Amino acid sequence: MSVFSNIEINDRLNRKVDDPEGLVITPLLDREDAVDKDSIDLRLGTHFLLPRSLPEPYFAPDHKTATSLHVRVHVPLGRYLVVPAHQTVLGATLEFIKLPCNASGEILTKSSVARTFIVVETAPWIHPEYRGCLTLEIANVSNTPVLLYPGRPIGQLVLLHVNRKQDPGAKVDSTYFGPVYPEAPPFKNPEEDLLKLGIHRTRVLRKGTIENSRFVPEPEP
């Protein structure tokens, strides 16, 4: 599994959009500077999901509450976002990316950014044929609030060869198809996931009210 060189990156970037082995990165501003010997610099986008305090004393990653964890915020270019100490926000790359069918990608924190104790972390792997702006988990691991400026470089994309060809009849996976904003994760209810493992008893927390001594669950959305 070898890493793409700048020559191969540029070759893939120059292919047509429907070429399965082509690479799309847009907007690729200042391309000569952005494409390094073995990576491409990516910038921070303008949309964020910030964690919010929930009315419940817990967060349950289930179908109903998964999207309630975040507040969507738009920070235009020229403005900044303050990330409090020890907090993580979800951002996205400014660049929209389509990976070739025979390449995977890994996103790394840019070293200059990492030295300010900002870390792009935890889910850096990108599958072949992925398309969309990449959702970034941006953690401030320092003891002071840090300003993030959309439009500035934040990460590096490294591409790796994968020994596969495109299956022309294959359908496109729609789970994270072409997002341009950071996306909250879609969860099923835990009992549905665990049922696939043959687990028929799952302990859950559900919201509801007691009416006449009887528990009435809140309706599913």
Place this chain on the structure above:
Amino acid sequence: MDIVVLLTPELMYYHNLPRTSVGRNLVFVEVPYSQGPGLFTNLIIYHELGHFVFDKQTAGRGNAAFTQLVRAMKTAFDKRLGRIPRASDKAWAKRVLKNWTVEVFCDLFALRFIGPAFTFALIDFLSLIGQGTTDVIFVEEHPAPALRLKVQIERLKRDGWWDAVGDMPSDHVRLSKELASKQNYKFVVSETPVPRFIEAFLEILPHIQMLVNALTPDPRPAARDFQRQRKQIEKCYSEGVVPSHLVKQGTTESPLQVSILNAAYSFYLTSIPTLMEKMCHNPARLDKRSELTAKLESWTLKALEDCQLYAASRKGD
């Protein structure tokens, strides 16, 4: 002039409070809740901006084309409706003619900026598909949709847009052509046909065109760019890719924003089912169609923003 569009019910509320004063250049456009933040139907906002521009002409001295339009309105009124006896009826008749004039001006104003995407948005906004019998009826506030579309198609033909979209396999194009061919307009007030108004208005129409020409930029370069780039932009959409950066024979370029907007609308009208099949969705599923339409709108907005960045970075070089 900078234009900011805010979707805020609070401002609408403030605007409707008695004795509140707002800035002279602050324009309020009420958007139905059902329309929400949808990109395509909100293209109608360009029409509303036309009202602001027309009001500015009325409030100021206006340019030569505006003076000619006012003169043409007076001539047409005197010739066709001058014999109305009561002063209050005369004032009402003048108001009706002005309403129609302003509406067609605003349609053409929007059309010159955003091309056929405006016509398609108007058809969606007025829910004209499947409507049928009322489309030749003028009402006090608006000319008949059939006439509005006829004028728009003529304009699109002259500006070079219609060649690119006129053969599109879409209900919107079919309906536009069908309505444009209708001639039997009627002006109806309280279910009674009123004569001579439409004849007067048809004499004013060429002068509206002249005013629009005088106030808006030449759209033909945009139409040419659209013709050149449309296939490529639509190919990006069918691949699920933001079309801000097109590769052709090893070279790259950014399309004009208006080309992106029109290609997006064309794709929306003709190709969403194909994209749904590619993603293993049954084209009959409205929820999936709605999800993909939202995606298409988000790719389009992203492409428009990207194009601004490409243009700004070229200027900064």
